[in-house]
Amino acid sequence: MTVTRRVAFERVMVRSFRNLASIDFAPAGRLNVIAGDNGQGKTSLIEALYVASTSRTFRSDKLRDVIQEGAEQAVVRATVLGEASGSVPLRHEQRAVVGPRARSFLIDGKKPQRLSDYAVRTPIVVFHPGDLELASGPAARRRTLLDRVLLYLDPAGSEARLRFQQALRERQRLLSERGTRGADLDAYEAVLAQHGARFAQGRQRAVEAVLEALEPAFRRMAAPELPFRGAYVPGGSTDPGAFEEQLRARRERDLRRGAATFGPQRDELQLELGGRPARSHASQGQQRILALALKLAELECVRAASGTQPILLLDDVSSELDPARTGAVYGFLRESESQVFVTTTRPELFVTPGLEPAERVDVTLRAGELISR
Amino acid sequence: MLPEPLRRVVQMFARLPGVGEKTAQRFALQLMSDESLASELSRELAALVQNVRPCERCGNIAEVDATGAAVCGICSDPRRDGRLLCVVARVQDLIAIERCGVMRGRYFVLGKLLSPLDGIGPDELPLPALDAKLRADGVEEVILATPPSVDGEATALLLGRELAHRGIRVSRIASGVPHGGDLEFADQITLGRAIEGRRNVDSVG
Numbered sequence: 001m002t003v004t005r006r007v008a009f010e011r012v013m014v015r016s017f018r019n020l021a022s023i024d025f026a027p028a029g030r031l032n033v034i035a036g037d038n039g040q041g042k043t044s045l046i047e048a049l050y051v052a053s054t055s056r057t058f059r060s061d062k063l064r065d066v067i068q069e070g071a072e073q074a075v076v077r078a079t080v081l082g083e084a085s086g087s088v089p090l091r092h093e094q095r096a097v098v099g100p101r102a103r104s105f106l107i108d109g110k111k112p113q114r115l116s117d118y119a120v121r122t123p124i125v126v127f128h129p130g131d132l133e134l135a136s137g138p139a140a141r142r143r144t145l146l147d148r149v150l151l152y153l154d155p156a157g158s159e160a161r162l163r164f165q166q167a168l169r170e171r172q173r174l175l176s177e178r179g180t181r182g183a184d185l186d187a188y189e190a191v192l193a194q195h196g197a198r199f200a201q202g203r204q205r206a207v208e209a210v211l212e213a214l215e216p217a218f219r220r221m222a223a224p225e226l227p228f229r230g231a232y233v234p235g236g237s238t239d240p241g242a243f244e245e246q247l248r249a250r251r252e253r254d255l256r257r258g259a260a261t262f263g264p265q266r267d268e269l270q271l272e273l274g275g276r277p278a279r280s281h282a283s284q285g286q287q288r289i290l291a292l293a294l295k296l297a298e299l300e301c302v303r304a305a306s307g308t309q310p311i312l313l314l315d316d317v318s319s320e321l322d323p324a325r326t327g328a329v330y331g332f333l334r335e336s337e338s339q340v341f342v343t344t345t346r347p348e349l350f351v352t353p354g355l356e357p358a359e360r361v362d363v364t365l366r367a368g369e370l371i372s373r
Numbered sequence: 374m375l376p377e378p379l380r381r382v383v384q385m386f387a388r389l390p391g392v393g394e395k396t397a398q399r400f401a402l403q404l405m406s407d408e409s410l411a412s413e414l415s416r417e418l419a420a421l422v423q424n425v426r427p428c429e430r431c432g433n434i435a436e437v438d439a440t441g442a443a444v445c446g447i448c449s450d451p452r453r454d455g456r457l458l459c460v461v462a463r464v465q466d467l468i469a470i471e472r473c474g475v476m477r478g479r480y481f482v483l484g485k486l487l488s489p490l491d492g493i494g495p496d497e498l499p500l501p502a503l504d505a506k507l508r509a510d511g512v513e514e515v516i517l518a519t520p521p522s523v524d525g526e527a528t529a530l531l532l533g534r535e536l537a538h539r540g541i542r543v544s545r546i547a548s549g550v551p552h553g554g555d556l557e558f559a560d561q562i563t564l565g566r567a568i569e570g571r572r573n574v575d576s577v578g
Binding site: 114 | 522523524530535562569
């Protein structure tokens with residue numbers, strides 16, 4: 001798909017969000033450098049942008065953790081400008097309100113039909129220090145990346161994923177409470193197999209897209225002679241019949257283990273460098289290059305699938321990289337057409353001779369307060 | 374701070390779906406300022422509980438007759454085709470299907486769906502009552518109209534397998550694009566399901 005559209009935050013309002021009491025921010029269209037010492041709220045601002053555009057957080061399991069201590073609710077309101085070549089830019093507003101029990105996500109004041117409609121409205125990719133374990137960490141991190149891509153690439157597959165996860169929980173409950181036989185267990189396994197097979201199809205498509213984009217991204221970051229290979233090791237099946245059979249055959253085992261041993265929840269995206277698994281054999285530096293390349297691949301996949309140049313959030317990534325790699329990231333940012341938000345303790349490292357002054361905004365966070373420079 | 378009788382009424386209103394604490398309080402105060410409404414409402418509610426019960430045959434809402442029996446208008450209507458039975462989860466679903474005017478058979482309301490997380494298994498479903506309905510009406514075909522959720526699908530599958538054993542024709546409602554809407558405005562999930570569940574042109578009726 002040719003990309004003709006671009007999205008950018010135009011105004012952002014943050015209230016009672018972690019250590020940010022009240023922030024009003026008018027970002028630049030291209031590059032936004034958010035400076036500040038550690039603990040001043042840089043990551044919270046990045047997280048607020050992510051919550052406003054996706055309804056999710058990348059920092060903790062529980063969204064309610066973002067509510068500032070003593071506050072009733074956290075609010076992020078963002079005006080997003082969508083620019084398409086040859087037509088008038090269109091604005092929309094996304095508002096996330098998170099309370100201890102209830103939460104609401106509104107687009108232009110209206111509740112979207114599905115939360116996934118909200119999550120794809122403003123395509124966005126975040127890169128935070130936890131992502132540096134994308135290549136070295138457990139497979140779950142790579143599956144999360146695949147599912148971010150799935151959301152844009154195959155909405156029905158993404159919906160199947162939610163249903164699959166619910167059916168998975170219900171089957172496990174049946175196994176533990178009623179044992180390995182029962183008419184309802186048969187029924188839930190059939191439903192589970194149906195959604196699982198559909199979800200597995202989506203995962204397969206997402207893997208294909210990510211691997212295709214990963215190859216050039218990796219070359220860009222690393223020494224070109226290093227032979228790299230990626231492979232999908234499916235944990236389930238794309239055939240509902242075969243899926244159901246496997247579930248039935250594994251009831252005893254799944255009961256003992258307390259979790260299903262068959263299904264896309266066990267998928268692995270295997271990465272090899274020089275013919276050996278990157279997870280166990282690559283150096284730390286190589287693993288970080290791979291992690292970066294995976295993120296660039298995600299960006300490319302979201303871009304291609306949504307037909308939109310996504311917003312890019314980079315949280316304190318350079319502090320974890322060597323100077324050569326940091327240079328490669330900065331080079332990428334200079335070229336990127338995305339609106340970029342980057343946090344750093346050393347803003348002087350960002351030299352952007354190619355940008356007009358209006359295309360760049362520098363701000364500093366101190367004790368949760370925004371100070372323009 | 375509220376007098377005890379008022380507080381109790383507010384708490385009861387707040388148990389209704391879609392009613393919060395503030396709305397409940399408004400309802401209660403309104404009833405205090407409108408005495409005739411309050412007494413009529415209390416009389417009508419008492420009559421409702423006394424005279425309206427679930428239909429003993431299908432679970433639909435039914436009025437109690439002179440003999441003390443509760444059979445709904447659909448079950449007692451001789452023009453209805455007893456050979457065709459539509460199984461739904463809730464009375465609201467029956468009302469929705471009934472409103473579309475296509476269903477010429479009768480209904481059976483399950484009242485609940487399978488839900489392992491809530492401890493609802495096959496034994497908790499009203500299967501003996503369904504069985505009685507099947508025999509009494511001589512049902513030949515069952516339409517499973519449980520919702521397209523995980524629990525709704527699992528319940529439909531379980532019922533479908535049980536019924537197929539007895540040689541009853543079983544079908545499941547289709548899922549797809551709303552009528553009268555342009556395809557471009559249908560949401561992606563619904564549209565995707567409609568594409569995946571497509572039918573041959575010669576069977577479109």
